[in-house]
Amino acid sequence: MTPHIHANLGDFAKTVLMPGDPLRAKFIAENFLSDVHEVSHVRNMLAYTGNFQGKPVSVMGSGMGMASIGIYSWELFTHFDVDAIIRVGSCGAYTEELKLFDVLLAESAWSESSFANTQNGHKDPITLPSAALNQRLLTTANEINVPLYQGKIHSSDVFYRQEENAHERLYREHQVIAVEMESFALFHNAQVLGKQAACLLTVSDHLVTQQAASSEDRERAFTQMMQVALHSLR
Ligand SMILES: O=P(O)(O)O[C@H]1O[C@H](CO)[C@@H](O)[C@H]1O
């Protein structure tokens, strides 16, 4: 048991899927897993463990932002014997190369965040996912015919910026193709603890075209991303 997760050792599977939204965690548990049960609900950050095609897997919300996923991923890795966390999130596209509902796999996460520097003095503004886990996700996506876009993503501490069209500058200066708010910290924690992390994202907003997914579309489109994460367990 930790301050933020009330569960016992053994309650979590070795791999945890982590959407930001705890209700998306509930949706995944109810729609994709069998023999599923809730393992923690502290602060309503719902967590479940079940099976996907006979393979044990857990799913838990991370909350929004690096401070939040920093806490949950650290506790899962250090107290619950979790080996791998696959973030399954939404993102905003910075380039017209990406279309609404495209699924992408983060090759790296660039950030202005002080998270890694504060955590252990890591000064590089880029953190990396596990190469082996990324390869497994790519192979799986290929097997189940889900096109995966790959690139460097922007992990931002700020959703509402004062600067107008900041995405144009960020894309030009840092070659970041989409924005989300957690992966930089997740990758950092995994690296520090010798664990595995990866991030799959679905484009829910387009900062260039101003398109945004409806709630029904989000549910349908997110299914592809979940299938890649879940089938990669095999
Ligand atoms: O859909 P999730 O996984 O929450 O991810 C994205 O959505 C939230 C912002 O709306 C941030 O958490 C961002 O990273």
Ligand SMILES: O=c1cc[nH]c(=O)[nH]1
């Ligand atoms: O962080 C995020 C996530 C989705 N859409 C955005 O515009 N930003």
